[in-house]
Every structure is written in structure tokens, then in C-alpha cells.
Amino acid sequence: MNDMPERSGEIRHRALRLLMALIPGLAHLRQGHTHAGLSLLGLALSMITVSIFANERIQATFTAGRLDYWVALLTLAVTLGLTWVVSGVSSRHRLDARVGGSQWAIAWLGFKQNRVAMLGLYLMIALYLATLLGPFLTGYEPSVIGDIAATRHLPPSVEHLMGTDKFGRDVFTRVLYGARISLSIGFIAVTISITLGTAIGAVSGYFGGAVDTVLMRLVDTLISFPRLVLLITVIALFEPSLLIVIVVLGFTLWPSTARIVRGEVLSLREREFILAARALGLNSPRIILRHIVPNVLGPVIVAATLGLGNIILIEAGLSYLGFSVPLPTPTWGNIINDGREAMLQAWWVTTFPGLAIVITVVAFNLVGDGLRDALDPRLRT
Amino acid sequence: MTSYVARRLLQAVPLLFGVLTLVFIFMHVAPGDPTALYMRPDVDPAVLEQMRRNWGLDQPLYIQYFRWIASFLTGDFGFSLTQNRPVSDILLERVPNTLILSGTSLLLIFAIGIAIGIVQAVRQYSTMDNVLTVGALFIYSMPSFWLGLMLILIFAYKVHQLDWWPEFLKFPASGVTSTNYDLFGAGQKLGDRIRHLVLPSIALGVSSAASVARYMRSSMLEVIRQDYIRTARAKGVPERSVILKHALKNALLPIITLLGLYLPFLFSGAVLVEYVFSWPGMGRTIVDAIYQRDYPTVMATSFIFAALVVVANLIADILYALVDPRIRYE
Numbered sequence: 001m002n003d004m005p006e007r008s009g010e011i012r013h014r015a016l017r018l019l020m021a022l023i024p025g026l027a028h029l030r031q032g033h034t035h036a037g038l039s040l041l042g043l044a045l046s047m048i049t050v051s052i053f054a055n056e057r058i059q060a061t062f063t064a065g066r067l068d069y070w071v072a073l074l075t076l077a078v079t080l081g082l083t084w085v086v087s088g089v090s091s092r093h094r095l096d097a098r099v100g101g102s103q104w105a106i107a108w109l110g111f112k113q114n115r116v117a118m119l120g121l122y123l124m125i126a127l128y129l130a131t132l133l134g135p136f137l138t139g140y141e142p143s144v145i146g147d148i149a150a151t152r153h154l155p156p157s158v159e160h161l162m163g164t165d166k167f168g169r170d171v172f173t174r175v176l177y178g179a180r181i182s183l184s185i186g187f188i189a190v191t192i193s194i195t196l197g198t199a200i201g202a203v204s205g206y207f208g209g210a211v212d213t214v215l216m217r218l219v220d221t222l223i224s225f226p227r228l229v230l231l232i233t234v235i236a237l238f239e240p241s242l243l244i245v246i247v248v249l250g251f252t253l254w255p256s257t258a259r260i261v262r263g264e265v266l267s268l269r270e271r272e273f274i275l276a277a278r279a280l281g282l283n284s285p286r287i288i289l290r291h292i293v294p295n296v297l298g299p300v301i302v303a304a305t306l307g308l309g310n311i312i313l314i315e316a317g318l319s320y321l322g323f324s325v326p327l328p329t330p331t332w333g334n335i336i337n338d339g340r341e342a343m344l345q346a347w348w349v350t351t352f353p354g355l356a357i358v359i360t361v362v363a364f365n366l367v368g369d370g371l372r373d374a375l376d377p378r379l380r381t
Numbered sequence: 382m383t384s385y386v387a388r389r390l391l392q393a394v395p396l397l398f399g400v401l402t403l404v405f406i407f408m409h410v411a412p413g414d415p416t417a418l419y420m421r422p423d424v425d426p427a428v429l430e431q432m433r434r435n436w437g438l439d440q441p442l443y444i445q446y447f448r449w450i451a452s453f454l455t456g457d458f459g460f461s462l463t464q465n466r467p468v469s470d471i472l473l474e475r476v477p478n479t480l481i482l483s484g485t486s487l488l489l490i491f492a493i494g495i496a497i498g499i500v501q502a503v504r505q506y507s508t509m510d511n512v513l514t515v516g517a518l519f520i521y522s523m524p525s526f527w528l529g530l531m532l533i534l535i536f537a538y539k540v541h542q543l544d545w546w547p548e549f550l551k552f553p554a555s556g557v558t559s560t561n562y563d564l565f566g567a568g569q570k571l572g573d574r575i576r577h578l579v580l581p582s583i584a585l586g587v588s589s590a591a592s593v594a595r596y597m598r599s600s601m602l603e604v605i606r607q608d609y610i611r612t613a614r615a616k617g618v619p620e621r622s623v624i625l626k627h628a629l630k631n632a633l634l635p636i637i638t639l640l641g642l643y644l645p646f647l648f649s650g651a652v653l654v655e656y657v658f659s660w661p662g663m664g665r666t667i668v669d670a671i672y673q674r675d676y677p678t679v680m681a682t683s684f685i686f687a688a689l690v691v692v693a694n695l696i697a698d699i700l701y702a703l704v705d706p707r708i709r710y711e
Contacts, residue, residue, distance in 0.1 A: 217399055218399070220399065221396060221399030221400055221402075221403055222403075223645070224399075224687045224690045224694075225400070225403075225645070225683065225687045225690070226645040226646070226648035226651075226652070226686050226687075226690065227645065227646075228653070229649065229652060229667065229683050229686045229687075232652070232667065233667075233679060233680070233683045234407065236411075236671040236676075236679055237407065237410050237411050313522075313524050316526075316527075317526060317652075320524075320653065321652075321653070321656060322672075336526070336530065343530065343533070343538075344534075344538055350527070350530050350531075350534070351531070351534075354527035354530070354531070357522075357527065358522050358523050358527075361522035361523075362518060362519060362522045365521070365522055366518070
């Protein structure tokens with residue numbers, strides 16, 4: 001009789017633990033980590049909402065035989081699974097970076113406290129998720145032309161969130177699929193240009209002398225061309241295609257990174273630990289790769305994030321002029337160009353893709369600024 | 382000072398050669414050669430061959446290279462494949478338009494950017510400062526061509542549906558002058574040109590103005606914290622002249638270097654903005670030339686763009702040395 005409260009307490013405790021295991025983020029909320037808890041919970045809920053609303057399309061995955069459906073399904077499953085795993089693991093082992101944490105853990109802590117930067121990060125994650133989940137978020141196809149007479153230039157409504165274009169295609173769907181091109185071109189091109197820039201900057205700064213002179217004159221020459229002019233001049237030599245655009249972007253945008261890295265390396269080169277490495281008889285490639293590059297990674301990551309925003313703007317400009325991925329593949333730039341002639345009757349076709357560009361670039365710039373504050377030890381107190 | 386200028390000039394020369402070499406390489410990768418203009422069924426291939434020989438296209442590459450550089454340096458940019466006249470003629474017509482547009486934008490960028498930067502620095506962390514910072518972030522992230530389209534949509538078209546909108550705030554959507562420009566008097570002509578400049582120069586300049594404001598704010602904040610400013614305040618100089626006289630001069634120094642940095646950025650934007658506003662400048666020329674596969678025009682225009690950047694950087698460096706004596710003795 002008198003062990004009833006104890007037992008009910010235990011049941012309550014067990015029920016709570018079960019709930020916490022079932023609902024991601026609940027454990028964080030109970031521990032007072034409102035921020036982390038709410039974001040995990042929100043992420044899981046939005047994924048579940050998507051799977052309920054896109055039920056038919058998810059089933060179609062198995063019959064449609066299309067890669068983007070499979071990618072979307074995988075993204076859905078992995079994201080949902082990750083929220084549980086992350087929620088379970090991180091609620092039990094919360095790392096305390098203030099005590100003996102690594103450089104990166106300290107930087108993450110600084111970044112987390114920057115609310116504007118976190119907003120940018122959330123936006124960025126949402127954008128990438130929306131891109132990957134594309135086919136499940138819309139009921140239309142991006143390039144299929146239906147009954148033009150009935151669906152041409154419809155204003156934004158619940159059915160067509162961003163209206164329809166001159167061929168009666170849903171603009172929201174096209175913007176969503178266009179994000180794929182913009183974000184993936186940006187990502188790959190930045191990877192190429194950052195890798196090249198880091199390598200060339202490190203070599204130039206470390207060896208100095210004639211190597212440095214030659215490489216830096218090359219950098220000066222490339223930087224003298226206005227970016228877009230250089231890009232369209234080179235692209236004009238080829239037929240524009242996805243591959244050409246990525247390669248040309250990657251191989252023309254590295255000089256600014258090379259300059260940043262070279263500057264950092266010049267000051268690193270004189271530091272004691274590099275002298276020590278040399279005295280130990282390590283060869284140059286090893287010193288550069290193991291001792292120099294890790295120390296310039298901070299500014300490089302910042303340059304990459306800010307560069308991503310920039311490249312998205314540049315790609316939009318290129319595809320606006322028609323020098324990027326050819327039609328009918330939608331990109332943000334060519335949707336805007338498509339809507340240009342009918343701008344007066346259908347303002348929505350040009351307006352919304354532009355807003356998508358602005359939001360994306362704002363997100364990358366916010367994250368980039370936040371990373372700079374978090375990674376630059378000179379700014380840290 | 383003279384030795385500094387001489388040194389900077391000497392640095393600019395190899396840079397120009399680098400630019401020329403790069404353009405030469407592009408030119409040779411480009412499909413077709415100058416004889417493509419005459420490649421028609423009724424022209425005998427032997428005649429084309431003779432033309433190649435006359436133009437020295439059968440010479441070894443290095444000879445072609447030096448000849449080509451010599452001709453470029455003397456202002457002979459070859460023959461346009463589509464317009465049937467020398468490229469230099471086309472450029473002579475187009476370069477001033479681009480310079481007018483970029484120059485107006487540059488003025489706008491620095492005037493607006495510096496003013497906003499000062500306001501933000503003086504009222505650091507106020508609501509005004511925060512609003513301007515957020516606004517600048519959005520404007521900075523805007524594609525110039527899209528902003529141009531939106532400006533056209535609103536200020537050239539939609540405002541005509543509003544009765545109360547003042548006539549002088551309706552702007553033309555494209556071109557340098559109105560169609561009846563020749564009928565105007567001198568004053569009207571100038572006014573017409575300025576009205577046509579408003580929208581494109583805003584579209585082109587506003588994002589750079591946002592970033593100038595950002596630099597100006599931090600530069601001003603740094604200066605305001607210095608001892609001599611405290612001294613000025615302590616001896617009772619009015620706040621207004623502390624900021625605008627004592628602080629502004631020093632805060633402006635780093636901004637001058639931006640002048641050279643923004644020009645390539647501005648030219649990039651000009652390519653798009655000129656296309657949006659049908660502005661007959663170099664940007665429009667290069668885009669049209671690419672559409673028509675007119676390679677000589679493409680290459681010459683891109684060379685002029687780069688050469689202008691090199692010259693502008695030179696001017697910015699010299700200006701900087703003029704106002705900041707520390708630079709000269711570096």
C-alpha cells in the first residue's frame with residue numbers, strides 16, 4: 001500500500017525515458033537546452049510532415065525509377081534517423097569545450113553563441129534539405145509543359161505558390177529544381193577553387209623566390225580581369241554545359257584564395273614550429289601538408305563559405321545571360337531571364353527566383369561572417 | 382613620390398603583358414580564325430589560304446604573338462566578324478558609355494556608403510545601426526541584374542498605374558537617351574541623359590555601397606577610439622566637427638584603396654546591368670559578340686576591361702600615396 005507513490009514514480013520515470021527515446025529533442029528540452037531541443041524536434045516534425053503529405057510520391061519512388069526520387073527518399077530516411085541518433089547521443093555526452101576542448105570545439109562554441117550566424121546555418125540546412133527533398137515537396141514536374149491555355153501566367157495561389165510561367169509550368173517547382181543546379185555548382189566549384197587556391201598559395205608562400213614571383217604574377221593577371229568578363233570569355237570558347245561551367249568557375253576563381261593563403265603562410269613560415277620541423281629534416285611536401293595547411297584552414301573555410309555565396313551570384317548572372325546550363329533545365333538565372341519579356345503581366349516569374357538567390361546568399365554570408373568571428377583567434381577574447 | 386610612381390608604373394607593365402598573353406592564348410584556343418569572315422561557298426579555298434599568308438597566320442606562333450602584341454599596343458584590335466568594321470571603332474563608341482555608367486555608380490557608391498558608414502559608427506549599436514546593417518546584408522546579397530529588373534518593373538512600369546506618383550520619379554527602362562533626343566535643347570539633353578542613368582547606376586552600385594558602408598563603419602569606429610579624438614572632444618570642439626573634420630579624414634584613408642578593388646567588381650556587374658538596361662557599353666558588346674561568335678571583338682573587349690582595371694589600380698595606389706605619406710617610404 002505504501003509503496004504505491006514510489007511505484008507510480010518509477011512508472012512515470014520509465015514512461016518519461018521512453019518518451020525521451022521516442023521523441024527527439026525532448027531530452028535536451030528537459031535538460032534546459034531549449035535551442036538544441038527545439039531544432040531537433042522541429043527537424044523531425046518537418047520530416048514527418050513531409051512524409052505524410054508526400055505519401056503518394058514516396059510510394060511512386062519504387063515504380064518511377066528516377067534517381068532524384070531515390071535521393072529524396074534517402075534524405076528523408078537519413079535525416080529522420082539522424083535526429084534520433086543525434087538526440088540520443090548528444091543528450092548523454094554533451095562535450096564541454098571550455099575545458100580542454102580542441103580548437104574546432106572552441107570555435108563551434110563561439111559560433112553557437114552567435115545567434116545571427118546560427119540563423120544562417122539553419123537557413124543553409126533548410127535550403128539543402130529542400131533541394132534534396134525536391135520531388136516530395138511539389139506535385140509538379142519542372143520542365144513538363146501541360147495545357148498552356150489553361151495554366152499560362154497564373155498568379156501565385158495555394159495551388160501554385162509562386163504562380164506559373166509562360167508555358168504554364170509551376171514556378172515554385174522550377175525554383176526548387178533550380179536550387180539543385182545553383183547549390184551543387186556552387187559547392188563543387190568552390191571545392192575546386194579552394195583546393196587549388198590553398199595549394200598554390202601554400203607553395204608560393206612557403207618556397208618564395210622565383211616560384212612565388214611567377215605564381216603571384218599569374219594571380220595578379222587573373223585578378224585584373226573582371227570576374228564575369230573572364231568567365232564569359234573562357235566559356236565562349238566552349239559549348240556551355242554543366243561540366244564546363246563547373247570547371248571554368250573552379251579554375252578561374254582560385255586567385256583570391258591563393259592570395260589569402262600566401263599571406264598567412266608568409267607569417268607562419270618564420271614561426272618556431274616550422275623551423276623545428278625543418279630542423280628535424282622533414283621534407284617540404286610533408287611540412288606544407290601536415291604543418292602549414294592545417295594552420296591556414298580557418299581563413300580558408302571562411303573564404304569558402306563567403307565564396308559559395310559569391311559563386312551562386314556569379315552562376316545566376318551566367319545563366320541569366322544564357323552561358324550556363326542550357327534550357328530546359330531550370331536554374332535561378334534562366335528562370336529570371338525567362339520571365340523578363342513578360343515581366344509586366346507576370347511579375348512573379350522574375351521576382352521569386354531572385355528572392356531565392358537573395359535568401360541563399362544571405363544565409364551563406366551570415367554563416368561566413370559567423371565562422372570568421374569564431375575562427376579568428378585575434379577577435380576572440 | 383616620383384620614385385614611388387615610377388616603381389608602380391614598372392609593376393603595371395608586366396601585368397599588362399600578362400593580360401595580353403592570356404588574351405592571346407584564349408584567341409588561339411577559340412575556334413576559327415580571321416578568315417572565317419570570308420568563308421563562303423563562292424570564295425575559293427586557295428584565296429583563303431592566300432589571306433592567311435598575307436595576315437601572317439602561317440608564321441610560327443611566337444612571331445604571331447609578337448606581331449599581335451604590337452598591333453594591340455598600337456590600338457589595332459582586328460576586324461569584327463559580324464559588324465564588318467574594325468573592332469577599335471566599335472570600342473571607341475562603347476567604352477565611354479561604360480565609363481559614364483561605372484563612374485556615376487562609383488560616385489554613388491562612395492557618397493552613399495561613406496555617409497551611411499559614418500551614421501552607423503556614430504550611433505553604434507542603435508536601432509538605426511542594426512537596421513542599416515541588416516539592410517546592407519540583404520542588398521549586398523542581391524544579384525545586380527535582378528535588382529535592375531525589379532527597379533524597371535517598379536519605377537519604369539508599375540508607377541505609371543499610380544495617379545499620385547510624381548512625374549519626375551518615373552524613369553525610362555532602357556537605353557542611354559530617349560528616341561526624340563535630337564529634338565531636345567542642351568539643358569533637356571543633359572536631363573534626359575541623367576534620367577536614363579538613374580536606374581542602371583543604382584542597380585550597379587547599390588551592393589558595393591553596402592560593402593563600402595561596412596568598411597567605413599569599422600574604419601570610423603577605429604578612429605573614434607583614438608586619443609586625438611578624445612583630445613579634440615576634451616578641448617570642447619563641437620561633436621559635429623570632431624566627426625566630420627578630425628575623424629573623417631583619417632577614416633577615409635583605407636577607403637581609398639577600395640576604389641581600385643571595386644572597379645573589377647563594378648565591371649562584372651556592368652556586363653549584366655548593361656544587358657538588362659540595353660545600355661550600349663562594353664558589357665553589352667562582349668555579351669552580344671559571344672552570342673554571335675565574334676571572337677576578335679570578345680577578346681579585344683575583355684583586354685580593354687582588364688587594361689582599365691590595371692590603370693584604375695595604378696591611379697588608386699598613387700592617390701593613396703598622395704594622401705598617406707607613410708606609403709611612399711614603405
